[in-house]
Amino acid sequence: MKYFYKFLLSVFMYSKIIKNMNENQIEAITSNNKNLLILAGAGSGKTRVLVNRIFWLIKNQNISPKSILAVTFTNKSSKEIYNRINKLIKFNINDIWVGTFHGLAYKMLYLNSNNKNFQIIDKNDQIYLIKSITKKLNLDIKKYPPIKSMYYINKIKNLGLYSKDYVDMNCSNEFNNKLLYIYKIYQKECYKHCFLDFGEILISANDFLFKNPVVLKKYNMQFKYILIDEFQDINNIQYKWISTIKNKNNKIMVVGDDDQSIYGWRGAKSEFIQKFIFDYPDTKIIRLEQNYRSTGNILFAANELINNNNNRIKKKLWTQKKNGELISIYSAKNEIDEAVFIVNYIKIWKYNGGLLNDFAVLYRKNIQSNILEKILLRNNINYEILNSINFFNRIEIKLIIFYLRFILNNNDNISFLKIINTPKRGIGINTINKINEISKKYKISLFKAVYKILKYKILKNRQFLNLNGFFILINEIKKKIINLKLYEQINYIIQKIDLFLMYKKKEDFKIRINNVYELIELSKKFYFENIKETEILKLFLSNIILNNDNIDIKKIDSVKLMTLHSSKGLEFNQVFIIGMEEGIFPNKFIINSKSLEEERRLAYVGITRAKKKLILTYTKSRYLHGKNIFPIPSRFIKEIPKKFIKKIENYKIIL
């Protein structure tokens, strides 16, 4: 009897899972093949397939949630998957390992490594550190810009390599040799400080598994099902990590679309799709080519555009939907006219009872949102910018974070230098030079050098008093906050350093104070039972960098503004793509053909975000970087056949 009910239940579940699914989707969800490659076109229900497969595994195949590893690239999509599964399955959801490559690699390290004192550093910290190294090596900052060095280092890290393992093709080149040397010193500094940059998280996690066969075996056994989203965006070190975790018994499903590979500059190679088939010859390939998102004209136009790329796995998306409206193109006088046109269009829509949520405006680079913002504000239209300046990168927030980081680890020289004289306490360049000198001489951290300077009275008078004041302040904070909750710690630091006083005279005082309160609110939510406060602080600091989109999108009706890159995975009824001009999109730095194909894929991603209406705009004149330029329309416009296009000549102005 018991078995019969179980059988009935599984039949019921099965019908629920496959409801409204097409044949290929059902196959992808329920396949028992060991290695699966799902070639999923834009809008083909890829996330639904992924989520429902997890659901099917748990409910129909009785797979334990903890046996499932689901990897994504962005926090946005990992959250999306988490939430959707959460709706379907109410219990043990947290046992599923779902997250980004970086998040999961960090989790693995944190749970298993004896050393939990690593501090994750972001791009800005990297640049700051590299800059100080470049100076220390007496290299010209202009000849060796820290940003360039950082890209060079990260490029090699994405291959999973250290400076000693990397052979530069231009190794006879003095310049590249120096960069490699900067990498070497940079890595040394990172080890010294227990810093993990993004690349290092993956390298370390991979190395750790190699060096700890017991842990590796544990995960080999545990993860019976591995699912990877956006596989076209995978890079060397990520592929290595997955290959390490996978053994011959576990089942893997990768989902990807080479036409949507837009992260080549981050080391992503869609060729890994082919490599996957080569490495696992028994891979079953399932194609999802029915598009459920866009109307015919939009979809066919996108197909035609992407067909101009040579290096791609050929596929043809189709839809059952009607052709719908033609793609509109507006040729604006300048960037102001472009923004006015868009806002005007949106206003008319709203006036006729439409929602602002229907609209997204996509652009190639972030500065393009400036004028648009102004015009939207002037017309009282709600808007939200997705992924603009990161909340945790605002200076007032960063400062608090640097204090927390420093309190946690006094040897963290980066945060030391960030807080030593902020707020101003009369510690200037001379004092800091002295600290640097002592630290170098005795090979001790900057903070220990401060202690030495004070103990032996190396500095005198005002310099001594000011430095002593800082030393006392830090020790006071350290002593006091040890038993406080995270949010109380933050509160205490704010009071102690008189943070608000710093911004009192500034006009953006209110915004900054609100940001600080928002941080406190966030930290209140950050709480785990049975974990010490110092551990919570460590996790909080890592989490801030790994999940940089912590601030929830507000639910008010608003127009969404974002870059083409961050639009991936989203959909909107009406989409504007602005600045369709040679030099802007495709970007002027991209002349060689391989990157041009990536720009075209980016255009493809943008176009396929639209469900019902797509509007492309370009300007005849644009004020950029203090100069007027006169761009010509983007080649991507010309690549869309005329039969899909309608030009907007005049429009009614209601502004």
Next chain:
DNA sequence: GCGGAGACCCTTTTT
């Protein structure tokens, strides 16, 4: 040591 004025430089996408 601090803060303001002016020079100079660079313009992309993100975990």
Next chain:
DNA sequence: GGGTCTCCGC
């Protein structure tokens, strides 16, 4: 245009 760096006067 705007962010960063440098120089100079207080």
